[in-house]
Each structure stands twice: as C-alpha cells, then as structure tokens.
Amino acid sequence: MLRLLQCEAMKLRRSRFLLIGIAGTLIVPFFIIIKAVTRYGSDSRTVVSLFTLYDDALMFLMLLFAPLVLTILHAWIVSREYTDGTLKNIFVIPVSKTAFLCGKLLFLACVTFAFMLISWLEILVLAILCSFFVPVTDLTILSAFFFLVRMLSGGLFLCATQTPFLYLTIRTRGFVAPLIAAAAVCFVNVVLSGSPIAGVYPWSASWLFVCRRFHGQSCPAGLSAALILIMCFWGIAACLLRFRREEVG
Amino acid sequence: MNNYVIETKNLTKTYGVGTSVADLNIHIRRGRIYGLLGRNGAGKTTTMKMLLGLTRPTAGEVFLWDKPLRGNKRNLLPRIGSLIEAPGFYPNLTAAENLRIFAALRGVPGPRAIENALEFVRLPCRDKKLFSQYSLGMKQRLAIALAIMHDPELLILDEPMNGLDPVGIAEIRLFLRQLCDGKGKTILISSHILSEIALLADDVAIIDKGVLLEEESLAALEQRSRKYIHFAVSDTAQAARILEREFGETQFAVEDDCNLRLYHPELSVTKIVRVFGENGLEVFEAHTCGESLEDHFKRITGGEGIA
Structure with missing residues (x-):
C-alpha cells in the first residue's frame, strides 16, 4: 500500500492542478483574517479571537469551500487515469483493481487531511502576524492544538462525505458530473446550515459534529452519524464494485 | 500439454448488437513472431485487450502458457509486456519518471531496467522533456520501453510502428527479431500494414470483421500464394x-x-x-x-x- 501511495505522490510532480489546489486552500483562511481585521478596523471594541477565526474557517470550509475544492482535486486525480489512458498500463500490472482503488482512496484521504492541515497552519501563521498589529485573544499553543484536532476531525468527515462524488467520477470517467453535484450539495448546505434539520443532511451534519452545534437540532446526533456512515460505506462500496467491473474499452 | 504460449477457444466479444470478435481460435507458438493482420476495425485491438484481460470476453476462453487467463491473471500478467492503442502516460512527467512509476508498481528492482529500456528505444534517460512535449514517435518509443522494461516472455504489441519514422521502424523491427531469435521471446504484433507483417512475422493470422479468415505460417502463405x-x-x-x-x-x-x-x-x-x-x-x-x-x-x- 505504501508503494501505491508513493506512486500516487510521484504522479503529482509538476502538476499545475495541485498548485491551483494549494492556492485554493489558502483562500478561506486569508479572507477570514481579512474579515476579522476589517471588522476590528471599523470597530475597535470587537475582539479578534483565535476561536472565532477557526470557527469561521471551519464553517466556510466544511459547508462551502472544501467540498468544492476537494471534489475538483479528487475527481482530477481519479479521472486523469481515464483521460491520460494510463489504466491500460495499470490493469496489466499484477496489482488488483481493489488494491489500486484503495491506494487511491487512501491518497485522497491524505490530500484531504493536507488541505485541512494547510488551512489550520495558515490561520495560525496569519493570526500570529496579525497579533503584531491588532490584539488577538486565545492565541495559545493549547487553543491552536485544540483546533488542530477539530480541523483534522473535519478532514475525517470530509473524507466520509466525499465518497459519492468519487463514485460519480468513476461512473462518468470525468470531473464535470461530480463538480456539478458538489456545487448542488454546497448550495443545499448554505440553505440548511441554520435550520434545525441540518443534521439529516450528511454534509451539514459533518459541520455540526466538528463544531459541536447539535443543540437545537431536531435530528439526534446518533442518527446524523449513522447517515454519514451509511453514505460513506455506500460510496466506498459503490466505487469498488464499479471499478472492479471497469474495462478498458 | 502443447507448445502454445497463447491459445484462444471460440473467443467472442459483442458490444450491444454488434460483434467485434467472433469465435476466434488463434494459436501462437513459443519463440515465434505472430502477426495479426486486419483492416481498421477488424477486431485486432479487441482481441489483444481480451488476451490481456483488459476486456472481458462475451464467450470463449483465453489460455496463456496452457493456463486459463481467468483466475490466473496475477501469475500470468507479470510474464507479459504490452502496448495497446495510443501510448498512455502522465503528461506532467518525464519518460524516466513515468517508467519509474510503473516499475515501482510492477516491482521491477533498480534503475538499471529503466535505463536499459530507454536506451533501447533511443530515448535519453536524463532528459527533462515532459511526456506532453513528446512527438507521437517518441511517445510510441516510450510505450515500447514500458512493454520491455521488465524483460517479459511474451510481448503483445498493438500497431507498435505507429508514428515511428522509417529508421525507427527498422530499428524496432530488428530489435523484435533479436528478442525472438536471440532470447526466445514470443511476440504478438498487430498491424493493418501488410509489408510490416510480411517483413517481421513468422506466422500470420488474417482477421476481418472479427472473424479469423486464415492462420498460417508466412512461409506457407507465400508458397501458397x-x-x-x-x-x-x-x-x-x-x-x-x-x-x-x-x-x-x-x-x-x-x-x-x-x-x-x-x-x-x-x-x-x-x-x-x-x-x-x-x-x-x-x-x-x-x-x-x-x-x-x-x-x-x-x-x-x-x-x-x-x-
């Protein structure tokens, strides 16, 4: 499996898509900081807090930005095997389709965690830089670590909720359909995020879990967790079943 | 026990109502170059894909070294090198980097195999040129390098001369002949160019509309002209x-x-x-x-x- 992961990493060398993805990762934290500093500039009584920064970042990332950017990255990493015509070279190598896809899934999980880790690190760095000019509260190692755990748990939920888009990628052998689906999911996320039924929608529920916002929800947390798990396993099983049937046509 | 490296029994592939390959029975002997000749769309590539397990046959069976391909892929595929249709590689990587990925997946030890393969097809090993910047001929050479990199016993090459210049064609032809005569490799090569097959193959199969019309040694065929x-x-x-x-x-x-x-x-x-x-x-x-x-x-x- 390590060999498969190494190969996946090698494939991304000099990839412009990856650079664009990393640049995309930087956008949310950057604008969160800009927003906080601007608010402080207009009203100096407001407080720039590390908690608020991470909380806002998690909301934008989990509900809107990460599903879209990660879908693009994941779909590209998978669909390029079809578009570059490399599957015919891979399928004649005695690596089973299941092992190959599991390697891919694991690598995509690594990409997701890297995405969240970079976002976490950027907020921390920008908050430290900000603290030279405006007061930033809660800027301690402990609170940074607290949010590192939250960001990584967000990564875990994102991995789980990305599997249907991955299935769409394999099904359509391209990234247009999963991207449209991800955009639709994000739209519903925005609509549902403040509503009491957000817990029944796995993508919104993920955010509720990460930010501990289940109070006031009509859907119990257990049901939300079950829905997320069912969707995750269904996604993985569908991907595996579909990919095992894959032929080079 | 026979001496066939590849044997197919009533191999058939249908897509919807169309039949791509129908009841194909071919027999490829050890240490021979076998030319699969047919017009465009005759079913050559589909046949080769079925021989490699890239496409499942609708009916019939493929035997490699007397063993059915179905259920034995993991043991049989490492003994085969292949080139099917257009070369497929990662466009953002160099030739050596591309081969390194497939070598790692295949478990080919050391960089020597990659260097040898690139040297043979006359592609520079330390070239910084990316695959996306390659000409069609260079891409084809890299695909041949990939096919031979792990020193396989059997080569299945689908129109390998596509895009090569005349000198390149002669070089590859000579090399394939050497592989067959010197190292006892078995080679299945497809083409729609008769002269190419006539210059290289020991045995010839003619396929048209998915049907095998003739399977004969080239010598017998010439004699029987x-x-x-x-x-x-x-x-x-x-x-x-x-x-x-x-x-x-x-x-x-x-x-x-x-x-x-x-x-x-x-x-x-x-x-x-x-x-x-x-x-x-x-x-x-x-x-x-x-x-x-x-x-x-x-x-x-x-x-x-x-x-």
Missing part, C-alpha cells in the same frame, strides 16, 4: 456461366465486365479459350499469373484497407 489464369473476355457473366456449366468450376473471381480470374491454373488455357469461342465469347487475353501476397489478403478480406 495462388497462381491463377487471367482472362480478358467480352462478357464475364457469360464466361462465368460457361466455367460453371462446362468445367464445373467455381474457383473464379469476376473483377469487372471484361476481366476474370480463374484460381485453377492446372486447367488447360487452350481448352477454355476454345470453349469460350464455341459459345460466342470473344477472348482478348488469357495467361497464367501469380497472385501477390497483397492481392491474396485483399481478396480474402474482400477489398481494400490493407496497405
């Missing part, structure tokens, strides 16, 4: 009727209104001409000819398409 009697007459339809009625002959081909070929050179030309004359037919020309290999292929595949 049929002689025929060519007639230029005033009415070929009438000539055909006379041949059937008077001589019980059906081995002929009407080329046009005036020209007819009789594939039975043992018959007396003088006698036939006389019978034609007695039946009111004018005979302008009558002589015995040999059929070239190309004419033979065109005839049995029913037309053009093989260069």
Whole structure:
C-alpha cells in the first residue's frame, strides 16, 4: 500500500492542478483574517479571537469551500487515469483493481487531511502576524492544538462525505458530473446550515459534529452519524464494485 | 500439454448488437513472431485487450502458457509486456519518471531496467522533456520501453510502428527479431500494414470483421500464394456461366465486365479459350499469373484497407 501511495505522490510532480489546489486552500483562511481585521478596523471594541477565526474557517470550509475544492482535486486525480489512458498500463500490472482503488482512496484521504492541515497552519501563521498589529485573544499553543484536532476531525468527515462524488467520477470517467453535484450539495448546505434539520443532511451534519452545534437540532446526533456512515460505506462500496467491473474499452 | 504460449477457444466479444470478435481460435507458438493482420476495425485491438484481460470476453476462453487467463491473471500478467492503442502516460512527467512509476508498481528492482529500456528505444534517460512535449514517435518509443522494461516472455504489441519514422521502424523491427531469435521471446504484433507483417512475422493470422479468415505460417502463405489464369473476355457473366456449366468450376473471381480470374491454373488455357469461342465469347487475353501476397489478403478480406 505504501508503494501505491508513493506512486500516487510521484504522479503529482509538476502538476499545475495541485498548485491551483494549494492556492485554493489558502483562500478561506486569508479572507477570514481579512474579515476579522476589517471588522476590528471599523470597530475597535470587537475582539479578534483565535476561536472565532477557526470557527469561521471551519464553517466556510466544511459547508462551502472544501467540498468544492476537494471534489475538483479528487475527481482530477481519479479521472486523469481515464483521460491520460494510463489504466491500460495499470490493469496489466499484477496489482488488483481493489488494491489500486484503495491506494487511491487512501491518497485522497491524505490530500484531504493536507488541505485541512494547510488551512489550520495558515490561520495560525496569519493570526500570529496579525497579533503584531491588532490584539488577538486565545492565541495559545493549547487553543491552536485544540483546533488542530477539530480541523483534522473535519478532514475525517470530509473524507466520509466525499465518497459519492468519487463514485460519480468513476461512473462518468470525468470531473464535470461530480463538480456539478458538489456545487448542488454546497448550495443545499448554505440553505440548511441554520435550520434545525441540518443534521439529516450528511454534509451539514459533518459541520455540526466538528463544531459541536447539535443543540437545537431536531435530528439526534446518533442518527446524523449513522447517515454519514451509511453514505460513506455506500460510496466506498459503490466505487469498488464499479471499478472492479471497469474495462478498458 | 502443447507448445502454445497463447491459445484462444471460440473467443467472442459483442458490444450491444454488434460483434467485434467472433469465435476466434488463434494459436501462437513459443519463440515465434505472430502477426495479426486486419483492416481498421477488424477486431485486432479487441482481441489483444481480451488476451490481456483488459476486456472481458462475451464467450470463449483465453489460455496463456496452457493456463486459463481467468483466475490466473496475477501469475500470468507479470510474464507479459504490452502496448495497446495510443501510448498512455502522465503528461506532467518525464519518460524516466513515468517508467519509474510503473516499475515501482510492477516491482521491477533498480534503475538499471529503466535505463536499459530507454536506451533501447533511443530515448535519453536524463532528459527533462515532459511526456506532453513528446512527438507521437517518441511517445510510441516510450510505450515500447514500458512493454520491455521488465524483460517479459511474451510481448503483445498493438500497431507498435505507429508514428515511428522509417529508421525507427527498422530499428524496432530488428530489435523484435533479436528478442525472438536471440532470447526466445514470443511476440504478438498487430498491424493493418501488410509489408510490416510480411517483413517481421513468422506466422500470420488474417482477421476481418472479427472473424479469423486464415492462420498460417508466412512461409506457407507465400508458397501458397495462388497462381491463377487471367482472362480478358467480352462478357464475364457469360464466361462465368460457361466455367460453371462446362468445367464445373467455381474457383473464379469476376473483377469487372471484361476481366476474370480463374484460381485453377492446372486447367488447360487452350481448352477454355476454345470453349469460350464455341459459345460466342470473344477472348482478348488469357495467361497464367501469380497472385501477390497483397492481392491474396485483399481478396480474402474482400477489398481494400490493407496497405
């Protein structure tokens, strides 16, 4: 499996898509900081807090930005095997389709965690830089670590909720359909995020879990967790079943 | 136990209502170069994909080294090198980087195998040029390097000369011959170019519309290149009727209104001409000819398409 992961990493060398993805990762934290500093500039009584920064970042990332950017990255990493015509070279190598896809899934999980880790690190760095000019509260190692755990748990939920888009990628052998689906999911996320039924929608529920916002929800947390798990396993099983049937046509 | 490296039994592939390959039975012997010849769309690539397990046959079975491919892929595939259709590589990587990925997946040890493969196809190992910047010929060379990198016993190459310049074609041809004669490798090569197969193959299979029309050694085929009697007459339809009625002959081909070929050179030309004359037919020309290999292929595949 390590060999498969190494190969996946090698494939991304000099990839412009990856650079664009990393640049995309930087956008949310950057604008969160800009927003906080601007608010402080207009009203100096407001407080720039590390908690608020991470909380806002998690909301934008989990509900809107990460599903879209990660879908693009994941779909590209998978669909390029079809578009570059490399599957015919891979399928004649005695690596089973299941092992190959599991390697891919694991690598995509690594990409997701890297995405969240970079976002976490950027907020921390920008908050430290900000603290030279405006007061930033809660800027301690402990609170940074607290949010590192939250960001990584967000990564875990994102991995789980990305599997249907991955299935769409394999099904359509391209990234247009999963991207449209991800955009639709994000739209519903925005609509549902403040509503009491957000817990029944796995993508919104993920955010509720990460930010501990289940109070006031009509859907119990257990049901939300079950829905997320069912969707995750269904996604993985569908991907595996579909990919095992894959032929080079 | 036979000596076949590849054997197919009634191999069939259908897509919807169309049949791509129908009841194909081919037999490829160890240490031979086997040319699969057919027009574009004849079913050559589909056959090769089924031999590699890239496409599941609708019916029939593939045997490699006497073992069914189904259920033995993990043991059999490492012994095969292949090139199917257009070369498929990662465009953002160099030739060596691309090969490194497949070498790692195959478990090919050390960088020497990659260097040797690139050296053979005359691609520089330390070149910084990316695959996306390669010409078609260079891409094809890299695909051949990938096929031979792990020193396989069997090579399955689908139109490997595509995009190569004449010097490159000659080099690859020589190398494939050396692999076969010197190292005892078995090579299956497909092409729609007759001259290419004629220069390289030991055995030839002709496939058309998914059906195997002929499987023969090239030597036998050349020897069997049929002689025929060519007639230029005033009415070929009438000539055909006379041949059937008077001589019980059906081995002929009407080329046009005036020209007819009789594939039975043992018959007396003088006698036939006389019978034609007695039946009111004018005979302008009558002589015995040999059929070239190309004419033979065109005839049995029913037309053009093989260069």
